[in-house]
Amino acid sequence: MLFSESFLSRPRRELSPGAYWVPDWLSAEEQRWIVARFHEWGAGPVPPRAAKIGDHEMSVQSLCLGWHWRPYEYSREATDVNGNRVLDFPDWMVRLGRKAIFAATQDQAAAERYTPDAALVNYYGTDAKMGMHQDRDEHLGDHVVSLSIGDTCKFRFGNTQHRNQPYEDIALASGDLFVFGGPARLAFHGVTKILPGTAPEDCGLGAGRINITMRVTGLSD
Numbered sequence: 001m002l003f004s005e006s007f008l009s010r011p012r013r014e015l016s017p018g019a020y021w022v023p024d025w026l027s028a029e030e031q032r033w034i035v036a037r038f039h040e041w042g043a044g045p046v047p048p049r050a051a052k053i054g055d056h057e058m059s060v061q062s063l064c065l066g067w068h069w070r071p072y073e074y075s076r077e078a079t080d081v082n083g084n085r086v087l088d089f090p091d092w093m094v095r096l097g098r099k100a101i102f103a104a105t106q107d108q109a110a111a112e113r114y115t116p117d118a119a120l121v122n123y124y125g126t127d128a129k130m131g132m133h134q135d136r137d138e139h140l141g142d143h144v145v146s147l148s149i150g151d152t153c154k155f156r157f158g159n160t161q162h163r164n165q166p167y168e169d170i171a172l173a174s175g176d177l178f179v180f181g182g183p184a185r186l187a188f189h190g191v192t193k194i195l196p197g198t199a200p201e202d203c204g205l206g207a208g209r210i211n212i213t214m215r216v217t218g219l220s221d
């Protein structure tokens with residue numbers, strides 16, 4: 001719609017100290033470009049897979065860049081998939097991560113310092129979810145940068161103590177940026193629902209949802 005007022009209802013917001021939501025951060029063109037990269041990564045050395053937590057298969061399909069994540073550690077090789085080394089972390093994604101930190105925090109020094117070295121790329125089909133968890137396999141406390149493309153999801157962002165209330169449910173839509181760090185770095189969070197058919201036509205993804213989280217592992221070879 002021309003001159004839509006939607007930005008008024010979805011302003012940039014700090015949910016709790018250190019947790020920032022920036023709606024409509026990626027343009028449609030940027031989203032389509034990232035979706036094209038997503039398809040290339042999927043044809044790469046390590047195919048997307050549902051990670052196993054004990055005997056339980058997660059409902060999201062995920063692949064990794066830079067470092068491979070499996071519950072609950074990082075390695076260069078995807079030892080629980082096919083043993084291949086994962087793709088390098090792309091330079092453009094470091095630049096995008098820095099832009100994201102600035103957009104969220106307005107802290108130029110923090111943005112310039114930010115050097116993510118691992119990304120988890122998750123694909124959610126319409127029935128996929130992600131249970132409440134902390135991102136705690138990184139050895140440094142740098143921010144996590146999260147990008148969403150495709151169908152809107154219900155994202156639950158909670159507290160650092162446990163999975164239960166208090167938490168807040170927000171609708172993360174295609175193009176939205178979410179950043180958490182500082183006092184919110186170890187907050188429990190999860191995806192409770194995908195809202196099928198909500199992906200905008202011009203985002204490049206017909207169905208389902210892609211989420212990319214960039215992280216700083218603190219690891220070296």
Ligand SMILES: O=C(O)CCC(=O)C(=O)O
Pocket residue numbers: 120122130135146155172189190191211213
């Ligand atoms: O899909 C999301 O928005 C969250 C993903 C997430 O929490 C994770 O990959 O650790």
Ligand SMILES: [Fe+2]
Pocket residue numbers: 133134135189
């Ligand atoms: Fe997470």
